[in-house]
Amino acid sequence: MQHEISNFNYYNPTEIIFGKNRIPELKDLISTDKKILITYGGGSVIKFGTLDRIKSALSKHQVGEFGGIEANPTFETAMKAVELIKKEKYDFILAVGGGSVIDATKFIAAAVLFDGNPMDIFSGGIGKGTPITSALPFATVLTLPATGSEMNAGSVITFKEKQAKVSFGSPHVFPTFSILEPEITYSLPTRQLANGIMDAYIHIMEQYMTYPVGAMVQDRFSEGLLQTLIEIGPDVIDEENHDYNLRANFMWTATNALNKVLSPGVPQDWAAHQMGHEITALYHTDHARTLSIVLPALLKVRKEEKRAKLLQYAERVWHITTGTEDEKIDAAIEKTTAFFKSLGAPTSFKDIGLGEEVIEPLVAQLEKHQQTALGEHRTHDLAISREIYRMALN
Amino acid sequence: MQHEISNFNYYNPTEIIFGKNRIPELKDLISTDKKILITYGGGSVIKFGTLDRIKSALSKHQVGEFGGIEANPTFETAMKAVELIKKEKYDFILAVGGGSVIDATKFIAAAVLFDGNPMDIFSGGIGKGTPITSALPFATVLTLPATGSEMNAGSVITFKEKQAKVSFGSPHVFPTFSILEPEITYSLPTRQLANGIMDAYIHIMEQYMTYPVGAMVQDRFSEGLLQTLIEIGPDVIDEENHDYNLRANFMWTATNALNKVLSPGVPQDWAAHQMGHEITALYHTDHARTLSIVLPALLKVRKEEKRAKLLQYAERVWHITTGTEDEKIDAAIEKTTAFFKSLGAPTSFKDIGLGEEVIEPLVAQLEKHQQTALGEHRTHDLAISREIYRMALN
Known part of the structure; x- marks a missing residue:
């Protein structure tokens, strides 16, 4: 279709x-x-x-x-x-x-x-x-x-x-x-700089990583911002690096990541945000660090729904051009996870000292806040959230 | 520097x-x-x-x-x-x-x-x-x-x-x-569709093809729009092709080509527009078709001033990755010219039935309208305009 x-x-x-x-x-x-x-x-x-x-x-x-x-x-x-x-x-x-x-x-x-x-x-x-x-x-x-x-x-x-x-x-x-x-931004510590990079990255992903509708401008803009963050991320988190353009590009990318230039007429997800909000609410984890925990797991669990866009992401953002479709997608998710790790971010509950005990309380929170039909198709229900939280354990 | x-x-x-x-x-x-x-x-x-x-x-x-x-x-x-x-x-x-x-x-x-x-x-x-x-x-x-x-x-x-x-x-x-x-747009004839593609393309180039200032977002956005026009151009000019997304992408690209998302904080040229306006004023040529005549010649004459950005354009927009710097640049200009031709546009004065006789009247027009210090460095004077008009003869 x-x-x-x-x-x-x-x-x-x-x-x-x-x-x-x-x-x-x-x-x-x-x-x-x-x-x-x-x-x-x-x-x-x-x-x-x-x-x-x-x-x-x-x-x-x-x-x-x-x-x-x-x-x-x-x-x-x-x-x-x-x-x-x-x-x-x-x-x-x-x-x-x-x-x-x-x-x-x-x-x-x-x-x-x-x-x-x-x-x-x-x-x-x-x-x-x-x-x-x-x-x-x-x-x-x-x-x-x-x-x-x-x-x-x-x-x-x-x-x-x-x-x-x-x-x-x-x-x-x-x-x-x-x-x-x-x-x-020259006075910001590494952790806040890293949080900013990840927050912007995942804002873009929420608007981009859904299913294709043929919105060529919106896709190119999203891919351009993602590539920019990948290029500048490692330098931005060096709190001593006060290169003006580096910080100007960081600031302007973060603004454009959520000022509506990426989203006109395209489906959006935002499930990672909803799922992350509950982690912050219960365990007081930094917002951006909840996203770096949830997103890789979400991409794995929702791989079929997001297949076409994951492939486009693999090819255009990470320049992965060899292998089967599944290999390309897995490599793209792996590179995304490695990028978050390189910023010092947690990518699992284990990384922040939490374990299996968090899953049911988090799912209960989602239910309480009526977050039972998430995602670009509104089909991301509590069972899927549970599976994603579980996938994010390690 | x-x-x-x-x-x-x-x-x-x-x-x-x-x-x-x-x-x-x-x-x-x-x-x-x-x-x-x-x-x-x-x-x-x-x-x-x-x-x-x-x-x-x-x-x-x-x-x-x-x-x-x-x-x-x-x-x-x-x-x-x-x-x-x-x-x-x-x-x-x-x-x-x-x-x-x-x-x-x-x-x-x-x-x-x-x-x-x-x-x-x-x-x-x-x-x-x-x-x-x-x-x-x-x-x-x-x-x-x-x-x-x-x-x-x-x-x-x-x-x-x-x-x-x-x-x-x-x-x-x-x-x-x-x-x-x-x-x-379904009622538009091929010529107007082609003019629209070229007008948008050259609006982007006026804001992009100058010298690098490290504006990563602006560059990626420009390159994304140029790539989009190159991809959709041949289909857009088919006046019988009423694919909705095709025309939606065309329309949204043209709007974004000149709504300021590309230009914050970067140098701009606009010499091709000034030089084109004089052609329209004297010979009543469609605006977009004056641009397709002037731009290729301008890129050749201003190659040294625009060298770094021409290389970036060759690699990122046209995916030209082999050859010397000069070969890459020449190939990019050649591909740009061929793209305009593929849209049915003139790329020389000869293509619209004009010759050497136009040069001095056009230069005189520029002088009369005080267009004597054009371009991103304001160094594009009447002598350079004359050279570009001459380069555009054939």
């Missing part, structure tokens, strides 16, 4: 301000009649001087601060910012950080103007999944290339007590603009 | 509405309090029923029409639409056509609100080059994939008496939205 490219809408109004020393332009990017709340995470934006540079650029503006947003940002923390904004009447938010701070800020921007209980912004067993109709305007200064959140309209929030990571999205939560200074 | 990726801003707020039977959605895409002027070219949008479909979708709206916009749209014609809009108080324009109608509409939208003589919107020996500060909102229904005008903020207008084609650009003239129905 020949598939066709689906109808799609493509829209991304976020302005990217990319390069060296762009933070001073904040002065003119936000009108001075705005009262700005700066949101951030731990102390690294203070320690490395980013917050000071931002406050200096905004010296003519009214500015407040809200720090302490966690990795895997929680609903509870975000709601404190919502209260602060309502009380102090901020009308613009500037998120300074990586995906966690930006995702939290998207939710905060939406919740401030939401008519009802903000939990209802989410579905997945949390709330009613009510679409938002407006959000406070916000922008970002990206400090960690990885999630693409700086140029998309999606967000993932953690509900601690419910041990749940759930997402929402809306065109109302595109950042107005995002400042991307590659030099800001 | 190692070059770096330049600072850039990336912004493109146009919403793309792509796929089958999207025109009926016009009903909800434009608010009913808008008074809409539909702009179009010759009769093909009437003949093939596109205008009827649009008017049917807009049956609840107040709608007027302005037809007769030429290929290579003129200032004089566009100014008639400006007068009509002012007189009848239209507040939204819907361009239905290819690059000519959309480019004209961009100028019309800008000129309606321009404070002063609209000629001053242009530089290049025409006017003062005054930046516009606003424009009437407009959208497009694309009927001819080629120029990318449906998703960018540039426009080229012809001044007939001055024998000049000049451009302007502004973030104010991004279309609000553009409807892309691949099936609309």
Whole structure:
């Protein structure tokens, strides 16, 4: 059966301000009649001087601060910012950080103007999944290339007590603009750099590794980004290597990995993400490291469903041209796994000190969060998830 | 000397509405309090029923029409639409056509609100080059994939008496939205399909074929689009081949060829376009066919300046891996020329019945329009243009 490219809408109004020393332009990017709340995470934006540079650029503006947003940002923390904004009447938010701070800020921007209980912004067993109709305007200064959140309209929030990571999205939560200074990444440690490479890689795979619909541009773009990550990955994780182009390519690849250029009209999977979210929720593993554990196992278990695209991936991304179809596919999965390992990432539960005992709790989590029909065909059920978690044991 | 990726801003707020039977959605895409002027070219949008479909979708709206916009749209014609809009108080324009109608509409939208003589919107020996500060909102229904005008903020207008084609650009003239129905291309004749393929191909080359700055994403995206055009070109020009994916890939490639995804932070050339515009201005040759004449000659004459990128192009786009550097480059230029020929395009002045007599008039045109420092290094002067025109004789 020949598939066709689906109808799609493509829209991304976020302005990217990319390069060296762009933070001073904040002065003119936000009108001075705005009262700005700066949101951030731990102390690294203070320690490395980013917050000071931002406050200096905004010296003519009214500015407040809200720090302490966690990795895997929680609903509870975000709601404190919502209260602060309502009380102090901020009308613009500037998120300074990586995906966690930006995702939290998207939710905060939406919740401030939401008519009802903000939990209802989410579905997945949390709330009613009510679409938002407006959000406070916000922008970002990206400090960690990885999630693409700086140029998309999606967000993932953690509900601690419910041990749940759930997402929402809306065109109302595109950042107005995002400042991307590659030099800001010079202060990142190897582990975060590696996480960023893997996160971007697997974002691309979620949009690419499904079944072919003949979308030639989207496929070529995905393959180009994957090849770029494979080429630069080993150098990027050297935290002492401050080559400007290297970090600029890393940053721009991570943004393009999830800003919609790859996905118009093509099927998407996202099962690795759902399965990984549950690992983080129960065992607090870094998001990217859950993906490097799940993806190789998922590709093995879903090999038949993904056969045509796995072959294309083997040939175009890894240049594997000899052997039978199965040999090519197996070699491509092997190379993918080796690439993750070369970044210092775990590729099995064993690598993070977990074993068989995790499988049923993780499957129960998926069931609780209604993740029972995943994947590009919606046929990836709990039994398949169980098989994948099992395949990922060693 | 190692070059770096330049600072850039990336912004493109146009919403793309792509796929089958999207025109009926016009009903909800434009608010009913808008008074809409539909702009179009010759009769093909009437003949093939596109205008009827649009008017049917807009049956609840107040709608007027302005037809007769030429290929290579003129200032004089566009100014008639400006007068009509002012007189009848239209507040939204819907361009239905290819690059000519959309480019004209961009100028019309800008000129309606321009404070002063609209000629001053242009530089290049025409006017003062005054930046516009606003424009009437407009959208497009694309009927001819080629120029990318449906998703960018540039426009080229012809001044007939001055024998000049000049451009302007502004973030104010991004279309609000553009409807892309691949099936609309089923009524196009081979010559227009071939022109579209070549126009897109050379748009990519203008942004790619310069000198390397290490922009890995931009390079991979460009190479992916070039490969796509090489793969689909021969089938696209078969006007009887109504394969949906084929035309969808053609349409989406042409849009991406000039919607800014290829150009952030990289040098650009555009000399082939400037040199081609003069051929159209004097001899009325189709825009795309001027490019297929100029580009091969330009690549030969500028081989040293473009050496590194020509080698990359030879290897990655044409898979030429054997021979000396010069042999690879020559083979790549030869393959490019053969590709244009395979589309039925002229690749020399001789192919369109012109000879040596054209050279000095064309060089004089470039001088008159202040096109004396072209190319990625601004070192492409009149002597080099003369050499390229001469190289293109046979």
